[in-house]
Amino acid sequence: MKIVVLAHNNVFDTGLAAVLDTLGTANELAELESFPVPRFECVVAGVRDTVQTSLGLTVPVQPAVNIRQPDWVIVPALGTKMPEPLIGVLDGREAQDAAEQLRVWHGHGVRIGAACIGTFLLAESGLLSGHEATTAWWLGPLFRQRYPEVRLDEQRMLVPSGDVVTAGAAMGHLELALWLVRQTSPALADMVARYLLVDTRPSQAPYMIPMHLATADPLVQHFERWARGRLHEGFSLDVAADALHVSKRTLQRRMEAVLGKSPLSYFQDLRVERAVHLLRTSRKDMDAIAAEVGYADGVTLRTLIRRRLGRGVRELRTVYDP
Structure with a gap:
């Protein structure tokens, strides 16, 4: 299964790592325990030649335009956590180019997931319109204001809706990655969660x-x-x-x-x-x-x-x- 992780400049380090480490661990355990499941082939892509994380690390990326037909695209969070600076990023050229690339992929039947503030980039593409979704709980008011056509429930941790899926704040990246593994093998997802000491969180409400x-x-x-x-x-x-x-x-x-x-x-x-x-x-x-x-x-x-x-x-x- 080919997974593209679409990284934006100032990507949230923990979010990017959580997705890659969870899927990498799934590959290792599947091989170790002889699970009859396909490997997760993960590619980090960007709409710019280089990507830096919010902590200043340089991430090698493949040009998104050259990747034609992945099975899934995952959009991790941005490191911009507060409303005013986030609006500036979303209105910027890189975010708009990323939204356009998501529309192109989706038009070819690619399924798309996003976690935490990455849900804003997905919403910018218009692909969440008419869908249920969740987001980082403290940004619910901004999300409602900017995307009134999305049926938001920020109390939920994970919301699959049609061919898109969204996850909540920060560690929602783990929930999203485990959900992807679970679509292939619930038993493998359970084993990955045990190895990574992950307790599933059905709701963000206790943290709000x-x-x-x-x-x-x-x-x-x-x-x-x-x-x-x-x-x-x-x-x-x-x-x-x-x-x-x-x-x-x-x-x-x-x-x-x-x-x-x-x-x-x-x-x-x-x-x-x-x-x-x-x-x-x-x-x-x-x-x-x-x-x-x-x-x-x-x-x-x-x-x-x-x-x-x-x-x-x-x-x-x-x-x-x-």
Whole structure:
């Protein structure tokens, strides 16, 4: 199986290495254990003659235009992690040339995957339009604004959709590479994960920081600050809108546009975040924590935590050492 890894200048070192090392390990283990699977033939390509990583290492690349028919193309993340500089990179010539090359490959039936900020390059090509996708969780607001035609769910770690697949932040590169191996052999993918000590992460939700998402918009940030002081109270959209001096419709639409969720859903995110903090830093029982974040009992809070984070209380609780 021929895999092209399309490297952009300032490529994220860990992401590039994770993809190559995972597929290389799969080849070694397949040979060692005599798995009847094809080898992963990996080629690093670029739309420029040379590529430097975000740490300044020079990566030898093959010209992308000379590679006609790979089975898969993987787009690793850029090292540009914050919205403003990322927009400048995406508007640059190299990114646009990469997007065009992706369209050419896709037109010849090539399947394409991207991880973390590499999902922005894939979205620039237009090939994610109408598809479900995920991305680096803290860049969800920018992704929604720039690519409204993509059905984004940044809480998911891996989203296959038709002939494209996207993965979440940073270590999502491992998830994406293991997913590729799994398409060939689930048993081989499991063995690779064991050798690399990789625990699969079905969701990015446990790692998301609600406050960081709120900074993408002044009204959302104002709501976040207002809500944090009232987590122990029942939520009312009327009260929230009045406190922020906007209409209910304006608040609802802004939250949906920026975060992809309602004010109530974000309020619940803040409650879960606070509850997890208390689980990890105190000896309070679940009923006491539930009361502190506005729930009548611990059972309701346990259910919400499990639904939001995919983890139980025992997994989240750490030993408190005063």
